[in-house]
Amino acid sequence: xxxxxxxxxxxxxxxxxxxxxxxxxxxxxxxxxxxxxxxxxxxxxxxxxxxxxxxxxxxxxxxxxxxxxxxxxxxxxxxxxxxxxxxxxxxxxxxxxxxxxxxxxxxxxxxxxxxxxxxxxxxxxxxxxxxxxxxxxxxxxxxxxxxxxxxxxxxxxxxxxxxxxxxxxxxxxxxxxxxxxxxxxxxxxxxxxxxxxxxxxxxxxxxxxxxxxxxxxxxxxxxxxxxxxxxxxxxxxxxxxxxxxxxxxxxxxxxxxxxxxxxxxxxxxxxxxxxxxxxxxxxxxxxxxxxxxxxxxxxxxxxxxxxxxxxxxxxxxxxxxxxxxxxxxxxxxxxxxxxxxxxxxxxxxxxxxxxxxxxxxxx
Numbered sequence: 001x002x003x004x005x006x007x008x009x010x011x012x013x014x015x016x017x018x019x020x021x022x023x024x025x026x027x028x029x030x031x032x033x034x035x036x037x038x039x040x041x042x043x044x045x046x047x048x049x050x051x052x053x054x055x056x057x058x059x060x061x062x063x064x065x066x067x068x069x070x071x072x073x074x075x076x077x078x079x080x081x082x083x084x085x086x087x088x089x090x091x092x093x094x095x096x097x098x099x100x101x102x103x104x105x106x107x108x109x110x111x112x113x114x115x116x117x118x119x120x121x122x123x124x125x126x127x128x129x130x131x132x133x134x135x136x137x138x139x140x141x142x143x144x145x146x147x148x149x150x151x152x153x154x155x156x157x158x159x160x161x162x163x164x165x166x167x168x169x170x171x172x173x174x175x176x177x178x179x180x181x182x183x184x185x186x187x188x189x190x191x192x193x194x195x196x197x198x199x200x201x202x203x204x205x206x207x208x209x210x211x212x213x214x215x216x217x218x219x220x221x222x223x224x225x226x227x228x229x230x231x232x233x234x235x236x237x238x239x240x241x242x243x244x245x246x247x248x249x250x251x252x253x254x255x256x257x258x259x260x261x262x263x264x265x266x267x268x269x270x271x272x273x274x275x276x277x278x279x280x281x282x283x284x285x286x287x288x289x290x291x292x293x294x295x296x297x298x299x300x301x302x303x304x305x306x307x308x309x310x311x312x313x314x315x316x317x318x319x320x321x322x323x324x325x326x327x328x329x330x331x332x333x334x335x336x337x338x339x340x341x342x343x344x345x346x347x348x349x350x351x352x353x354x355x356x357x358x359x360x361x362x363x
Contacts, residue, residue: 048094064090193230
C-alpha cells in the first residue's frame with residue numbers, strides 16, 4: 001500500500017513540475033531574502049540569463065534602475081503578508097533590452113516565500129508608447145494648424161481693409177468705361193466678401209477653441225448666394241454653370257462660416273478639376289432624410305479612382321490631380337467642418353465622369 005501511495009505522490013509532483021516548466025508565463029518562487037528560489041524556463045528564456053545566473057544574484061539587480069524604488073516598496077508589503085496584484089515594472093535582459101512584466105504575487109508567510117506569476121507585456125507597452133507619441137504629434141499638429149489659421153485670418157484682414165479703403169477714395173463717377181466699372185464692382189464685392197469670410201473664420205476658430213461652435217438655422221440659398229457672389233469672377237472666367245434646388249429642404253442647422261466654406265471649397269474644386277475643354281457643370285440639391293438634412297453636390301469633372309484613393313480622400317495635403325493651384329486642403333476642411341458638428345460625408349466618383357458628395361447634417 002505504501003508503494004502505491006508513493007507512486008501517486010510521485011505522479012502528482014511530476015504533473016506540477018511539467019506545468020511549471022511548460023507554462024508560457026513567467027513562474028517564480030522568491031524568498032523573503034530577495035533571491036529567486038525557483039524559476040521556470042520562460043524566465044531565463046525571456047531575460048537571457050541562465051538559471052544559475054538568475055539564482056545567484058538578488059532580484060533587484062535585474063530590475064530596471066527607474067523601477068527599483070517602487071518595486072522595493074511593494075516588496076516590503078509582500079513581506080507583511082500583503083498580496084501584490086496587477087503590478088508592472090521593467091527588467092533588463094542580458095542583451096540590454098528592457099522588458100515590461102505584469103506581476104501577480106502571493107506571499108506565503110509560514111514558508112517565507114512568494115509565489116509569483118508574470119506576463120510579458122513589452123509589445124503592449126510599445127504599442128501604448130507609439131500611440132501616445134502619435135497623439136502627442138497629432139495634438140501638436142492640430143495646435144500648429146490652429147495657430148496658422150489664426151495668423152492667416154488675422155493678418156490678411158489688414159491688407160483687405162486697406163484695399164476696401166481704396167474703394168472709398170475711388171471716385172467712380174469719373175470713370176466712363178462700363179466694363180471697367182463692372183470690374184471695379186466685382187473687385188469691391190469680392191473684397192467685401194473676403195473680409196466677412198476672414199472675420200467669420202476668426203470667430204469660428206475662437207468658438208471652436210471653446211468647444212462651443214455657434215449653430216443656427218441657415219438658409220441654404222442665402223449661404224450659397226453669398227459664396228457665388230464672392231466667386232463670380234472665377235465662375236465667369238470658367239463659364240461654369242451652377243444649378244441649385246433646395247425645394248425639398250430649404251434650411252439646415254449648422255455653423256454659417258462652416259457651411260459657406262463647404263460651398264466655396266466644393267465649387268472651386270469642381271471648377272479647378274473640370275475636364276479639359278468642357279464647361280464645369282455643378283449641381284447642388286438638398287433633401288430630408290431620417291436623421292436630418294442631406295446636401296448633394298455633384299459635378300461632371302475629372303473625378304478619381306476610388307479604389308486608389310479610398311481612405312485618403314479627406315486627408316490633409318492629399319492631392320489626386322496634377323494642378324499647380326492644388327494644395328490638398330479643400331476636402332480636408334469640408335470633412336472636418338461636417339464631422340466636427342456630428343455630420344458625415346460620403347463620396348462617389350469615376351474617372352472622367354465626375355464626383356458626387358453627399359453631406360448628412362445632424363438634426
